[in-house]
Amino acid sequence: MRDKALSLLKELTEAHSVPGHEDEVRAIFVDELSETGELSADGNGSVFCDCGGEGPRVLVAGHMDEVGFLVQSITPEGFLRFVPLGGWWEHSLLSQRVEVRTKSGDKIVGVVASMPPHFLSPAQRQQVQSIDQLFIDVGASSFDEVVHDFGINLGDPVAPVSAFTSMAKDDIYMAKAFDNRVGMAGAIHSGLLAGATDNRLILGGTVQEEVGLRGAKSAANFIKPDAVVVLEGPPADDTPGFPRMECQGQLGAGVQIRMFDSSAIGNPRFAEFAIETAKREGIPYQVTVRRSGGTDAGSFHLANEGIPCVVLGVPARYIHSHNAIIDLNDHLHMVALATALARQLDEKAVGELTRYL
Template identity: 50%
Template sequence: MEKQRAIDLLKRLTEAHGAPGSEDAVRQIFRDEVDGEIITDRLGSIYGVKPGSADSPRIMLAGHMDEVGFIVQSFTSDGFIRFAPLGGWWGHTLLAQRVRILTRNQTEIIGVITSKPPHFLAKSEREKVMNIDKMYIDVGAKDIDDLKHNFGIRLGDPIVPFSEFTQLHNPDLLLCKAFDNRNGTGLAIHVLQELKHVDHPNRVYSGANVQEEVGVRGAETAAALINPDVGIVLEGTPADDTPGFGKDEQQAVLGQGIQIRMFDPTAIMNRELAHFVIDVAEQCNINHQVAVRRSGGTDARALQRHHVGVPVVVLGVPSRYIHTHNSIIDINDYLRGLELLVEVIKRLDASTVARFTAF
């Protein structure tokens, strides 16, 4: 039952339109799922509040609602659309892919990123990755007037990949766009639901930030809103269990549990907090993977710098092929993350949290 509930929620979340700065559909799902007090900041990040037996410490569980996407940048006279990236994209993954453009009146227009047939490509062109600023979207418009007046597309309209949620032949493996980071949004929702009948010695703020993919902007304002004593960032972390990775360096393998990140170039995690989370996972026999990353970054970058500093750790659901139209996760890793979060929150009392910053 727990597994199917998680799958159903992730289907709704991943299929929702949520480019950076246009996270409204994802935010509405959060409101539909969460009971009790809900708070938002002025950028649009959203959090549910779960009081415990004490008003402090204040525990912030932070996913992010946005996904990598695009924005309508300009039009050609022939009715093609130029677009700019929102977040990190690799041109190799884009040509001939379908996208969804959300207009001001909330109509979704389907289009395809144009690609020149190989018949017309010179050998030198075939060997290069095309720059995104050389790509266009074709929605079938006759010309620019048709595009503006009949399709209703305007400059600044948000764009996301077209990708249908699919359970693969192994039904525990899920395929869709935006697992980075609807994984974290889903966990933030599920934790609040699980804590309804759990005693915990703290006050929990669990939710999701906006605009992570364009510079962790929502994390800064959400931290100012909550002023946390501890931050746990919830992510869809890049898996490294596919061809091209050495087995001896794999730290995010599908089916081997939730990832506990110690380091990436944007954040050195609080060692006491990270070790505490690892110890809880071991004590409770929760499958987990410890990671030290050479690249990437999360909202931990902003949270750890809030005010006089916040101890932070990142928990990530391994996700293959993130920042593309199709990512894959194992639902069991997600569920191990949920289990670990509940067990950690039950143990985060004032004296424990004080140890994290007893320098």
């Protein structure tokens, strides 16, 4: 289980898949699950594997996209201006490497840059450079070189560059895009482990979560699930500046079970079902109530006639940056809980989630 989790996390985090351009992660999903069930995709590019079976339609899904950029313009001197896809904090951008994926599939390495501080006034040096003040340097010297020699065009997707890296402490790993490649790895892995279930298990990867939970809307209409287990890579809160007594996203403390955020109130019965399952299976967990943030549950729970959702997460430090950090054990606990839920959400269990009369 551990080796499979690591191989999936490495391949997925190093993939180039920003919102609207999730092709590389989609290809990994298809390759891993081609013999597990029937594959399909909706009109926006969200992808699914129907494992078959009888009973309620249970969807276990993550979102395929990571925060990134699109090329917005090219200067006469060969520098790229860009627009963000998803939430970026400008503090984390300067001097970081990125890759522009061209229409031919080539990846052109560049660096996010700005006017050097040596040429700024003392007051300007104290200010954070906004994204519209930044540019990407791909080593070109003209517009023609960028377009004709490098093959870069307006609208090309740009993703961070960061290798999947083992840190000094066992089971601690650093990479880009743990939000949400931990969820995608979890959806794939739990599907491979679940085996025969008393439901119709469907595995999924949605698009464009980072730009407004968009893919989950069409995914809900396409799959029509009776219950959804959303797998995520939420921000950890165990670093300096957070009261340790209030920590709900600590590395090494287990899978998160999210009760609330600004996009959705978690179905209380579903959350309790997940908690009781974790207790019964001996899976470490931490309950989370968030004041902000959101997940695909924000779209899924409002779709169709209303779909009960539960959100499971692997806490990750420094998400939406080039270098996030997770504890592998939290990921394995999420896979274990998602697998257990996939096996136990039979007709009776799913029916109880929305029986109000």
